[in-house]
Amino acid sequence: MSMRLLIVIFVFIPALVFGQYCNSSGSSTSISGSELITQVLIGSNLTPYSISCTGYTDNTALNLNSYASGSTIQFLIYTNKCAGLTTGLFAKGCKIYMDWNNDGDFFDLNETVYTSTITYSWTHTFIANVVVPQNVQCTQVRTRIVYTRLGGAWVVPAAIGPCGSYNYGETEDYIIPIESCFSVDAGSDQVICENDTSTLNPQIIAGATYSWYPNIDISNTNIPNPIIYPNSTTTYILTVDSSGNVSNDSVTIYVYPNPIITTSQDQIICNGGTPTNISVTNIPGATYSWNPSTNLASPSSYQTSFNSSLINSTTYVITVGLGGCYSTDSVEIEVNPIPTVSLIASPNPACIGDDIILLANTSIPVIRYRFQSNTSNTWQNITTQNPGGWGTTNPVIFNNISTTTQFRVRVREDWGCNTSAWSPVITVPIINISTQPIIHN
Structure with missing residues (x-):
């Protein structure tokens, strides 16, 4: 009965000692000659020497x-036996576990860090x-x-x-x-312009979780490298959690306003004309670039004149940098x-002495006309x-027509504009009316 009570004590007490970790201990602690760990050298740290058969030693403190x-990390694990028994040849082994991810167990990948060969000593x-x-x-790695x-x-x-429990041996935790x-x-503070985007570039810590605040003008608050597009200067606060260790930092994105600009009015000009x-x-301090720069006297200035006329419509794009x-x-x-x-001539045909009205019909409004007449192969x-x-x-009005006459016209929008071709020639013939003599009976 006393042995059962002793076993019950060893089942439940380790649960209090180990916290969330599973129990592990040798159970034959009352039998002399049981295997035990006398000392462990971890790096330059040597644990106290002991030959007590306890089955478990908590060295986490x-x-x-x-x-x-x-x-x-180098481990030297020194072993012996409890005092008493000095004979017997038994196979023994040792394993080391390290809970790298601190999840309360030793079953994850790569958490068995050492497996010995068999020894009989x-x-x-x-x-x-x-x-x-x-x-x-x-982090603090349970070992x-x-x-x-x-x-x-x-x-x-x-x-x-x-x-679990095993008969002979010892478990030690560190x-x-x-x-x-x-x-x-x-990451470094950044300077961007209005309507620009950028990427946040913090230190990358493998396995850590990332969180950005505020959730304003940012593509994703839970990834290391979100895209940001603030319209005004914004400070983003980063929180990184690595196995329960939390660190914070911030980065400020300075948003510079784009230059506020207004251009001169669009223009409509005649073919061959020169724009204003x-x-x-x-x-002040801005840079200017007009594109295309052809026909422009000062393409790198805020204002430019034209050094030649235009025959094709053109859009001039101005880029202002500041x-x-x-x-x-x-x-x-x-x-x-x-x-x-x-050209329209009226009347047509005409009588001798008629005044001929010449009307030019144009494809676009013009203000200058050149009317001509021809009666003897000379315009x-x-x-x-x-x-x-x-x-x-x-x-x-062509006054007092006296003979068959040709007419034509050409036009231009104004001085400096290209002229049209001559209109098709219109011929106005003269109608001759003969009066018959009156015969009286």
């Missing part, structure tokens, strides 16, 4: 040296060199050493488990600090086509008061 990610020293994974940092006599379900060292506790870097100056808001930010606008120069013209300007026979009157 020991202050051990810390190790960096990627470094090697009572005073054997197991040597293990364990490399800390690169993704493990800033378990299980040293046991082989037999039953544990016939070879590889079969030794991290949990906590080994892994340094490189991060002070996370959210085009311009955009003059901002402090690395840019705005664009445009000025459209619409070039009218060269006009076409037809003559009808309007003679202006150079070249150009006038602004339409229709015009």
Whole structure:
């Protein structure tokens, strides 16, 4: 009955000691000659020497040296037996477990860090060199050493488990600090322009969770590298959780306004005409670029004149830069086509002495006309008061027609504009009326 009570005590007390971790202990603690761990050298830390048969030793309160990610932790595990029995040849083995991800067990991938070969010596020293994974940092790693006599379900060292009771041996638990506790870097502050996007570039910590605040103008608050597009200067706060270790940092995105610009009015000009100056808001310190730059006298200025006429419609795009930010606008120069013209003469045919009204019909509005007549294979300007026979009157009157006459006209929108081709020639014939003599009876 007393033995049963003792067993019950050993089943329940470890649960209080280990917290969330499973129980593991040798149960034959009252029998002399049981296997035990006398000392463990972890790096340069040597545990106190003991030959007490306890089945379990909680060394989690020991202050051990810390190790960096990627470094090697060396274990030297010294073994012996309880005082008393000095004979017997038994197979023994040892395993080391390390709970890298701190999830309360030793069953995850790569958490069995050492498996010994079989030894028959009572005073054997197991040597293990364990490399800390690169993704493990800033944490306290629960470490378990299980040293046991082989037999039953544990016939070879590889079969030794991290949990449960076994007859002969000892389990020891430690906590080994892994340094490189991060002070996370959210990345450099950035300067962007209105309507631009950028990507946040914090320090990347493998296996950590990321959270950004505020959830404003950001593509995803729970990834390391979200795209951000704030319209005003914004500070984003980063929280990184690595195995329960939390660090914060912030990054400020300075949003510079794009230049506020206004361009001169669009223009409509005649074919072959020269536009008036085009311009955009003059901002001190700004840069200017007109595109295309052809026909422009000053394509890198806020205002430019034209150094040649235009025969095709063109849109001039202006890009204004200030402090690395840019705005664009445009000025459209619409070039009218060269006009076409037809001519109407009335009356047609005519009598001698009639006044002929000549009316020009144009494809687009024009203000200058050049009417001509031809009676003897020589074309003559009808309007003679202006150079070249150009006038602004339409229709015009050809007075007192006396013979069959040809007429034509050409037009232009204004001075400096390309002229139309001559209209088709209209011929106005003269009707001759003969009066028959009157015969009296």
